[in-house]
Amino acid sequence: xxxxxxxxxxxxxxxxxxxxxxxxxxxxxxxxxxxxxxxxxxxxxxxxxxxxxxxxxxxxxxxxxxxxxxxxxxxxxxxxxxxxxxxxxxxxxxxxxxxxxxxxxxxxxxxxxxxxxxxxxxxxxxxxxxxxxxxxxxxxxxxxxxxxxxxxxxxxxxxxxxxxxxxxxxxxxxxxxxxxxxxxxxxxxxxxxxxxxxxxxxxxxxxxxxxxxxxxxxxxxxxxxxxxxxxxxxxxxxxxxxxxxxxxxxxxxxxxxxxxxxxxxxxxxxxxxxxxxxxxxxxxxxxxxxxxxxxxxxxxxxxxxxxxxxxxxxxxxxxxxxxxxxxxxxxxxxxxxxxxxxxxxxxxxxxxxxxxxxxxxxxxxxxxxxxxxxxxxxxxxxxxxxxxxxxxxxxxxxxxxxxxxxxxxxxxxxxxxxxxxxxxxxxxxxxxxxxxxxxxxxxxxxxxxxxxxxxxxxxxxxxxxxxxxxxxxxxxxxxxxxxxxxxxxxxxxxxxxxxxxxxxxxxxxxxxxxxxxxxxxxxxxxxxxxxxxxxxxxxxxxxxxxxxxxxxxxxxxxxxxxxxxxxxxxxxxxxxxxxxxxxxxxxxxxxxxxxxxxxxxxxxxxxxxxxxxxxxxxxxxxxxxxxxxxxxxxxxxxxxxxxxxxxxxxxxxxxxxxxxxxxxxxxxxxxxxxxxxxxx
Amino acid sequence: xxxxxxxxxxxxxxxxxxxxxxxxxxxxxxxxxxxxxxxxxxxxxxxxxxxxxxxxxxxxxxxxxxxxxxxxxxxxxxxxxxxxxxxxxxxxxxxxxxxxxxxxxxxxxxxxxxxxxxxxxxxxxxxxxxxxxxxxxxxxxxxxxxxxxxxxxxxxxxxxxxxxxxxxxxxxxxxxxxxxxxxxxxxxxxxxxxxxxxxxxxxxxxxxxxxxxxxxxxxxxxxxxxxxxxxxxxxxxxxxxxxxxxxxxxxxxxxxxxxxxxxxxxxxxxxxxxxxxxxxxx
Numbered sequence: 005x006x007x008x009x010x011x012x013x014x015x016x017x018x019x020x021x022x023x024x025x026x027x028x029x030x031x032x033x034x035x036x037x038x039x040x041x042x043x044x045x046x047x048x049x050x051x052x053x054x055x056x057x058x059x060x061x062x063x064x065x066x067x068x069x070x071x072x073x074x075x076x077x078x079x080x081x082x083x084x085x086x087x088x089x090x091x092x093x094x095x096x097x098x099x100x101x102x103x104x105x106x107x108x109x110x111x112x113x114x115x116x117x118x119x120x121x122x123x124x125x126x127x128x129x130x131x132x133x134x135x136x137x138x139x140x141x142x143x144x145x146x147x148x149x150x151x152x153x154x155x156x157x158x159x160x161x162x163x164x165x166x167x168x169x170x171x172x173x174x175x176x177x178x179x180x181x182x183x184x185x186x187x188x189x190x191x192x193x194x195x196x197x198x199x200x201x202x203x204x205x206x207x208x209x210x211x212x213x214x215x216x217x218x219x220x221x222x223x224x225x226x227x228x229x230x231x232x233x234x235x236x237x238x239x240x241x242x243x244x245x246x247x248x249x250x251x252x253x254x255x256x257x258x259x260x261x262x263x264x265x266x267x268x269x270x271x272x273x274x275x276x277x278x279x280x281x282x283x284x285x286x287x288x289x290x291x292x293x294x295x296x297x298x299x300x301x302x303x304x305x306x307x308x309x310x311x312x313x314x315x316x317x318x319x320x321x322x323x324x325x326x327x328x329x330x331x332x333x334x335x336x337x338x339x340x341x342x343x344x345x346x347x348x349x350x351x352x353x354x355x356x357x358x359x360x361x362x363x364x365x366x367x368x369x370x371x372x373x374x375x376x377x378x379x380x381x382x383x384x385x386x387x388x389x390x391x392x393x394x395x396x397x398x399x400x401x402x403x404x405x406x407x408x409x410x411x412x413x414x415x416x417x418x419x420x421x422x423x424x425x426x427x428x429x430x431x432x433x434x435x436x437x438x439x440x441x442x443x444x445x446x447x448x449x450x451x452x453x454x455x456x457x458x459x460x461x462x463x464x465x466x467x468x469x470x471x472x473x474x475x476x477x478x479x480x481x482x483x484x485x486x487x488x489x490x491x492x493x494x495x496x497x498x499x500x501x502x503x504x505x506x507x508x509x510x511x512x513x514x515x516x517x518x519x520x521x522x523x524x525x526x527x528x529x530x531x532x533x534x535x536x537x538x539x540x541x542x543x544x545x546x547x548x549x550x551x552x553x554x555x556x557x558x559x560x561x562x563x564x565x566x567x568x569x570x571x572x573x574x575x576x577x578x579x580x581x582x583x584x585x586x587x588x589x590x591x592x593x594x595x596x597x598x599x600x601x602x603x604x605x606x607x608x609x610x611x612x613x614x615x616x617x618x619x620x621x622x623x624x625x626x627x628x629x630x631x632x633x634x635x636x637x638x639x640x641x642x643x644x645x646x647x648x649x650x651x652x653x654x655x656x657x658x659x660x661x662x663x664x665x666x667x668x669x670x671x672x673x674x675x676x677x678x679x680x681x682x683x684x
Numbered sequence: 685x686x687x688x689x690x691x692x693x694x695x696x697x698x699x700x701x702x703x704x705x706x707x708x709x710x711x712x713x714x715x716x717x718x719x720x721x722x723x724x725x726x727x728x729x730x731x732x733x734x735x736x737x738x739x740x741x742x743x744x745x746x747x748x749x750x751x752x753x754x755x756x757x758x759x760x761x762x763x764x765x766x767x768x769x770x771x772x773x774x775x776x777x778x779x780x781x782x783x784x785x786x787x788x789x790x791x792x793x794x795x796x797x798x799x800x801x802x803x804x805x806x807x808x809x810x811x812x813x814x815x816x817x818x819x820x821x822x823x824x825x826x827x828x829x830x831x832x833x834x835x836x837x838x839x840x841x842x843x844x845x846x847x848x849x850x851x852x853x854x855x856x857x858x859x860x861x862x863x864x865x866x867x868x869x870x871x872x873x874x875x876x877x878x879x880x881x882x883x884x885x886x887x888x889x890x891x892x893x894x895x896x897x898x899x900x901x902x903x904x905x906x907x908x909x910x911x912x913x914x915x916x917x918x919x920x921x922x923x924x925x926x927x928x929x930x931x932x933x934x935x936x937x938x939x940x941x942x943x944x945x946x947x948x949x950x951x952x953x954x955x956x957x958x959x960x961x962x963x964x965x966x
Contacts, residue, residue: 369940
């Protein structure tokens with residue numbers, strides 16, 4: 005009950021604070037700003053610069069920009085984004101309730117595939133805030149820059165070496181302790197610039213956690229993890245202003261527990277390499293080029309030796325992706341500006357499963373039978389500044405996308421379903437049109453319409469008896485799936501004046517050929533104890549509607565940011581669309597005493613989700629409300645600073661879980677954290 | 685206006701830097717695939733084991749007898765016989781071959797179901813037949829396989845007596861049961877090399893009429909269901925075996941993975957049903 009009170013008080017607080025709009029101060033610049041319909045989150049460690057012009061990011065810093073936070077902690081807080089949780093590690097982002105193949109998650113624009121058939125390793129788990137510069141989230145079919153999509157894109161931009169001309173050496177190091185799982189985290193990064201041509205950045209992070217304690221005291225077995233992430237980046241400056249950058253990220257995680265699943269992970273390893281070339285142009289219509297070639301590889305090994313299982317299984321998987329893109333930005337007079345991009349990638353995904361019964365021979369099958377995909381796309385966006393107050397933007401992406409199974413065994417495995425000729429290559433079309441108008445300087449309205457298409461992903465088209473612990477069904481891909489399509493409309497309103505910033509977005513998606521797993525009673529499940537088998541199929545249609553709002557206030561030394569998000573979905577039969585999270589609200593408060601003391605508070609609340617799809621295997625989720633707080637003190641000497649912080653998450657030790665959490669496993673209980681962070 | 689602007693931009697890009705060209709290059713790499721499968725011709729008999737190669741007494745014929753597996757076993761054994769005749773080039777087919785297997789148990793003798801070889805049945809120029817051995821060699825008795833050959837051109841005939849050792853396979857390939865007063869023998873024929881995917885499935889059913897007469901039985905309706913006993917699951921879209929000829933029932937069995945499978949069969953005549961199963965491991 006105590007947390008209910010907290011929530012009510014917090015809501016009351018925000019109502020009162022919303023009333024005055026006082027004197028002139030610089031404002032919340034970054035709520036959903038720079039890029040068209042995109043939200044851009046600066047994660048750079050803004051180690052207290054004194055003024056708080058960028059209040060949104062100040063609030064973000066509460067957790068999000070803290071380099072010691074995990075990328076999971078970061079993304080969960082963002083507008084329009086919920087996270088699917090399977091363990092205390094590697095949360096999977098969903099944009100407005102859409103995930104997996106419906107959205108494009110990229111690292112610096114690089115395509116990459118997680119190597120786990122059970123989605124234990126969304127690629128967000130292979131980067132660390134320590135090497136993250138920004139997150140660009142572009143929800144909906146508008147986010148098709150990096151690939152055809154119906155759900156949007158989520159791009160994590162990697163940090164490059166600092167080109168500071170004040171200080172050749174910059175860097176930071178720090179450590180954090182977490183009480184709920186005896187967690188220990190440590191990181192360092194250092195950047196060197198020779199003030200002429202060469203800049204280098206090295207960084208590493210280490211995280212480990214033991215089985216965590218949920219609210220109320222229950223210890224969640226199989227929830228520990230260990231992880232090391234290391235990165236190196238070198239930039240060579242050209243005389244003509246061009247920059248060549250070579251970067252590498254290595255990520256090595258081991259003994260990761262997934263309490264919601266029947267197996268854990270003994271090792272997950274990724275290597276990510278990118279070589280990019282950027283060049284500004286002056287005086288011409290064409291003003292900037294950015295390009296990259298890249299390669300990444302992921303090895304993932306599941307492990308059930310720590311579990312009490314009926315039968316031991318081995319489930320290794322790996323993926324490789326290589327690709328390239330080049331984007332050119334142009335401006336034509338004052339009226340027209342835009343970008344054009346060409347991109348290409350090739351990906352390969354392989355996963356197998358061997359089961360070892362006690363007394364008979366091993367059983368073997370390919371769960372991802374060497375699935376290879378080739379994609380080439382062309383993207384263009386042009387913005388037309390009609391007058392001082394109005395602008396229109398149109399975008400188009402054409403993409404050739406072909407996936408095929410290259411394993412003969414895989415083909416034989418699928419032959420038993422009599423599906424017929426697999427879907428071949430497709431030309432996908434994504435397009436959008438938006439109009440923006442500024443009323444009376446403070447008020448901006450934007451309306452956009454978009455059409456998006458996406459190919460079924462590896463599991464949906466070629467996955468073979470993949471067990472989902474969320475609903476307890478085995479999933480079989482359908483080789484003949486058609487692309488999923490969506491028509492979308494979105495209206496965004498923003499009011500910005502002095503100390504107030506309010507942004508509200510409403511959206512409506514109408515899907516056709518919606519891809520969803522449908523129970524097939526004629527198939528018997530392979531996994532022992534599974535409820536049945538679902539085969540992916542194209543539903544006639546499905547609908548999704550929702551809203552996000554971000555309200556920011558700055559009152560003297562107090563910054564307030566409230567982020568709300570809600571989605572509502574239904575299938576063709578008027579049934580609730582499954583895996584749709586309920587309304588969630590994050591209220592952040594930041595109080596700054598001078599430039600060295602900071603107090604942050606957060607109240608996170610979610611309503612119950614009772615619109616569930618029972619046929620899908622969903623169950624109700626209750627409402628919850630938790631509160632977090634942090635106290636921070638910074639000491640400075642010259643360029644260097646030392647930051648000490650103490651934090652308590654889930655202050656009232658609430659036992660709760662979110663609707664998208666698998667297995668309804670309660671999240672962490674009261675979690676006291678101490679951190680030390682030094683930057684120079 | 686907008687269109688004009690766009691084309692100008694393209695022009696600029698072409699001259700300044702070849703982004704556009706790069707885009708095109710990306711597109712052109714797409715949809716490239718090559719398949720090269722040139723199967724080498726192999727004689728089917730290369731994979732067979734030679735059971736015997738002998739001149740038939742009283743004729744100018746020589747028989748080379750092949751068995752499908754390394755050894756003969758309790759169940760359906762396919763035999764392929766190549767005849768050659770002195771002075772005649774190539775395989776000789778103008779002949780008749782009769783198989784007469786006999787189990788000598790001391791106090792009694794019995795035969796077993798056979799399919800007499802017919803030229804070109806499976807392989808051109810080769811006599812294809814089968815013997816369904818119903819029990820193994822051993823302390824109970826021993827098997828003799830007599831092959832009678834008649835040269836239709838010369839009317840000469842002769843026979844070979846081949847003592848054969850019949851083994852009990854690790855996974856049973858023949859099941860017998862009584863229904864009413866009759867005793868039936870169901871033998872597993874295919875898939876001899878099971879694979880993941882769709883497999884031809886074939887069994888034979890024979891009836892023991894007398895000790896010496898074992899005719900094929902086409903009276904059954906058969907339903908089939910494969911399962912993986914270790915996992916408790918089956919596979920979809922199997923086709924029940926139906927009678928094709930001479931007690932052969934053919935259908936399709938689907939395996940979704942490697943490992944140990946049990947193929948359950950229910951054989952029905954009228955209101956009587958008998959359940960049997962065959963184990964398959966691969």
